Amino acid sequence: MDVTINGRRVTLREKLPAADNWDMLAQFGQTGEFDLRTMTFEQVTDLFRRFVESWEYDGDPASIDSYRELDLFKEYVPLMAAVSEQMKGIFGEGKN
Numbered sequence: 001m002d003v004t005i006n007g008r009r010v011t012l013r014e015k016l017p018a019a020d021n022w023d024m025l026a027q028f029g030q031t032g033e034f035d036l037r038t039m040t041f042e043q044v045t046d047l048f049r050r051f052v053e054s055w056e057y058d059g060d061p062a063s064i065d066s067y068r069e070l071d072l073f074k075e076y077v078p079l080m081a082a083v084s085e086q087m088k089g090i091f092g093e094g095k096n
Contacts, residue, residue, distance in 0.1 A: 003082045006074045008056035012086045021050055036080075044080070051083045 001012045016024070027043075036044060045067045052061040057075075059066030070076045 001086060005078045005082065006071065010055040010057075010061075010079065010082065011053045012051050012082060013053045015090065016050060024050070047087075048079060048083055051086055052079075 001014060003010050003012065042064055045064045048067060049062050049064060055061050057066070057070070067076065070079070
């Protein structure tokens with residue numbers, strides 16, 4: 001899924017490979033519920049790097065360090081919203 005954030009294209013993954021993301025079950029369970037108020041920048045960004053497949057920003061979207069210079073309100077928060085929506089779709093599709 002492609003989204004535009006501050007004029008730049010960001011491609012989000014449609015699925016997360018189990019072997020690469022197994023540790024997410026320990027952190028968030030099968031529902032994917034999390035509380036941003038209790039998470040560090042690194043923990044939140046670790047979620048982002050899993051979902052962002054590619055982007056038109058500098059740096060590798062797989063590296064947490066690439067997110068440090070994003071503008072908080074024009075880039076990071078909109079990315080958070082896009083990833084949250086993608087997470088709802090992915091976790092929601094698994095429900096019976």
